[in-house]
Amino acid sequence: xxxxxxxxxxxxxxxxxIRVVPNFPKPGIMFQDITTLLLDPKAFKDTIxxxxxxxxxxxxxxxxxxxxxxxxxxxxxxxxxxxxxxxxRKPRKLPGEVISEEYILEYGRDCLEMHVGAVEPGExxxxxxxLIATGGTLCxxxxxxxxxxxxxxxxxxxxxxxxxxGRGRLxxxxxxxxxxxx
Amino acid sequence: MEIMHKASSSLSCKxxxxxxxxxxxxxxxxxxxxxxxxxxxxxxxQQLQLNRSKDYRPARSPLRCTASDxxxxxxxxxxxxxxxRIQKISSAIRVIPDFPKPGIMFQDITTLLLDTKAFRDTIxxxxxxxxxxxxxxxxxxxxxxxxxxxxxxxxxxxxxxxxRKPNKLPGEVISEEYSLEYGTDKMEMHVGAVEAGExxxxxxxLIATGGTLCxxxxxxxxxxxxxxxxxxxxxxxxxxGRERLGDKPLFVLVNGA
Numbered sequence: 024x025x026x027x028x029x030x031x032x033x034x035x036x037x038x039x040x041i042r043v044v045p046n047f048p049k050p051g052i053m054f055q056d057i058t059t060l061l062l063d064p065k066a067f068k069d070t071i072x073x074x075x076x077x078x079x080x081x082x083x084x085x086x087x088x089x090x091x092x093x094x095x096x097x098x099x100x101x102x103x104x105x106x107x108x109x110x111x112r113k114p115r116k117l118p119g120e121v122i123s124e125e126y127i128l129e130y131g132r133d134c135l136e137m138h139v140g141a142v143e144p145g146e147x148x149x150x151x152x153x154l155i156a157t158g159g160t161l162c163x164x165x166x167x168x169x170x171x172x173x174x175x176x177x178x179x180x181x182x183x184x185x186x187x188x189g190r191g192r193l194x195x196x197x198x199x200x201x202x203x204x205x
Numbered sequence: 206m207e208i209m210h211k212a213s214s215s216l217s218c219k220x221x222x223x224x225x226x227x228x229x230x231x232x233x234x235x236x237x238x239x240x241x242x243x244x245x246x247x248x249x250x251q252q253l254q255l256n257r258s259k260d261y262r263p264a265r266s267p268l269r270c271t272a273s274d275x276x277x278x279x280x281x282x283x284x285x286x287x288x289x290r291i292q293k294i295s296s297a298i299r300v301i302p303d304f305p306k307p308g309i310m311f312q313d314i315t316t317l318l319l320d321t322k323a324f325r326d327t328i329x330x331x332x333x334x335x336x337x338x339x340x341x342x343x344x345x346x347x348x349x350x351x352x353x354x355x356x357x358x359x360x361x362x363x364x365x366x367x368x369r370k371p372n373k374l375p376g377e378v379i380s381e382e383y384s385l386e387y388g389t390d391k392m393e394m395h396v397g398a399v400e401a402g403e404x405x406x407x408x409x410x411l412i413a414t415g416g417t418l419c420x421x422x423x424x425x426x427x428x429x430x431x432x433x434x435x436x437x438x439x440x441x442x443x444x445x446g447r448e449r450l451g452d453k454p455l456f457v458l459v460n461g462a
Contacts, residue, residue, distance in 0.1 A: 044375040054375045058395055061355070061365040068359055094351040095367070098318070102325055102356055108318040110352070118301040118311045138315055 033069040038202045040066045041182065055182050055204055057092060057153050071096070073201060074179055075103040078149060083176060085148035087111050089135070089164055092153035096181065100151060109141045109148075111164050122170060126163040135163040137171075144172025154182040155198065158189030165196060290326040295459045297323040298439065312439050312461045314349060314410045328353070330458060331436055332360040335406060340433060342405035344368050344425060346392070346417055349410035353438065357408060366398045368407075368421050379427065383420035392420045401429025411439040412455065415446030422453055 040060040047054040061067050078100065087109045088097025094110060101108040114123065114134045121136040142148065150164045155178070165175045175196055183190065183200040190198050297317040304311040318324050335357065344366045345354025351367060358365040371380065371391045378393040399405065407421045412435070422432050432453055440447065440457040447455050 042376065047375040048372070056375050058367060058374065058376075058398065061358075061367070062398060064359070064362050064364055067355075067365065071359065091348045091351055091369075091373075094348055095355050095365070098324075098352050099356050099359055101318075101321075102328065105321055107321055108324065108352070110315060110318070112348075115305070116348075117315065118304040118313050119299070119315075141315065141319060 031073065033066075033073060034201060036063075037066050037070055037073075037181075041202070043204075053204070055154055055184075057095075057181060060181075061095065070181060070201065071099045071103065074100045074151075074199075077199065078177075078179075079104045081176065082147055083149055084146045085109055085142050085168070085173060087137070087142075087148055087150045087164060087168060089150070089152040089160055090116070093151050096153060097151040100149070100179075106149075107141075109137060111135050111137050111150075111167065122167060124163040124166045124170070126159045128159065133160075135160065135167060137167045139171075142168060142171050142173045146173045147176050148173045149176060150178045152178075152180050154184070155180045155189040155200065156184050156187045158187075158192030161189065161198075162192055162194070165193065287330065290323075290330060291458055293320070293323045294327050294330075294438070298459070298461070300461070310461070312411055312441075314352075314438060317438070318352065327438060327458065328356045328360065331357045331408075331456075334456065335434075335436075336361045338433065339404055340406055341403045342366055342399050342425075342430065344394070344399075344405055344407045344421060346407070346409040346421055347373070350408045353410060354408040357406070357436075363406075364398075366394060366405075368424065369393050379424060381420040381424045381427075383416045385416070392417065392424060394424045399425060399428055399430050403430045404433050405430045406433060407435045409435075409437050411441065411461075412437045412446040412457065413441050413444045415444075415449030418446065418455075419449055422450070 037060065040063050042056040042059040044054040044056050046052065060070065083104060083106050086097045086101035086106045088094050088111065090110060090112045098108045112135070114136055117136050117138050120139040122139060123134050123136045125132055125134050148168050150161055150168070152161060155161055161178050165178070168175050177197045177199055178193060179199045181201050183198070183203045185203050185205065294317060297320045299313040299316040301311040301313050303309065317327065340361060341363050343354045343358035343363045345351050345368065347367060347369045355365045369392070371393055374393050374395050377396040379396060380391050380393045382389050382391050405425050407418060409418060412418055418435050422435070425432050434454045434456055435450060436456045438458050439461045440455070441461050443462070
């Protein structure tokens with residue numbers, strides 16, 4: 024489900040602020056650049072408000088944000104709904120004891136890590152990132168949380184690339200996005 | 206595929222991280238011996254137990270606690286209300302010895318982010334300072350500056366500009382090289398993100414030698430922005446980063462000595 028379909032009046036303003044950069048990081052990729060959205064205080068605030076309105080009062084105690092652009096959107100949501108923020112990071116960035124989840128890339132593998140003890144069994148969690156493409160990273164994030172006994176309530180992204188079918192890779196977990204890029 | 210490993214190989218005993226839900230364990234029972242020995246530590250312990258029903262235990266062996274007594278925090282001077290917020294912020298920061306390499310006492314702010322009140326207080330302290338200062342840009346340094354910068358920017362009505370490692374920003378960038386202990390690194394900002402004459406803050410979680418902050422200042426000044434102040438949660442005063450900023454003011458919440 025996406026707010027795009029609900030045509031909240033704020034969505035159009037958000038969509039026009041996302042800049043598409045062709046051929047980054049390599050030829051053929053149309054990169055969705057959210058930094059231009061961050062330059063518009065009203066559009067940035069609307070973005071956060073749309074997520075906060077959806078999630079406050081839902082007893083969510085954890086917002087997990089995926090490095091690095093998930094760090095931009097996750098904390099303001101966490102602060103507004105009274106949840107803790109848990110950064111999910113590339114290997115060897117987190118200083119304490121971690122659990123790791125490996126995931127497949129187009130070529131090769133990568134790893135996502137979370138601090139041991141950051142999340143407790145039974146907590147209700149959101150996973151936040153700027154964009155869902157193939158869903159590989161979000162899947163790894165959900166696995167980390169579920170391995171420590173948390174319940175992933177929903178994944179939340181600004182942007183979805185529907186052609187890459189990431190939504191179907193989330194093991195049945197709901198996905199909420201603000202805009203789709205076709 | 207599941208991988209479990211310890212960040213520090215020198216931990217000598219395991220701690221159970223998953224007590225039963227009604228067991229309220231304060232991390233202070235592990236951390237207190239080597240944070241500081243002030244008379245207020247008991248009330249801090251109680252405060253933490255009241256505030257943190259879902260506790261986060263530091264990943265440290267109790268045997269190491271007594272060895273690391275040198276870590277102490279000096280809170281910033283301020284009014285009483287500000288003092289109690291800063292005390293809570295300070296005690297929510299976890300110190301990890303020997304990360305990323307032996308001899309370094311790493312200031313881990315992720316535990317602060319787990320304490321909803323302390324995280325909110327952190328942001329409030331910066332917002333109170335900057336909200337009527339006509340600041341239109343908050344620049345945050347990748348990656349932990351991305352955690353603190355956006356909430357401040359949103360609250361004061363400024364834009365947020367990420368300052369990133371090379372090859373992350375997709376559009377046209379300007380770059381600034383800076384020195385590391387061994388070698389150099391580069392920081393980048395999008396062309397057109399900021400305009401000449403804008404007033405900016407630079408945010409990061411911590412200032413050490415000041416090299417990264419200096420690079421950020423130079424990037425902004427190169428495009429005609431006025432850097433009003435640098436703001437960090439933590440300062441490591443022994444590394445003299447403040448001096449390296451020259452005439453640029455620095456505001457921090459806590460010292461990690």
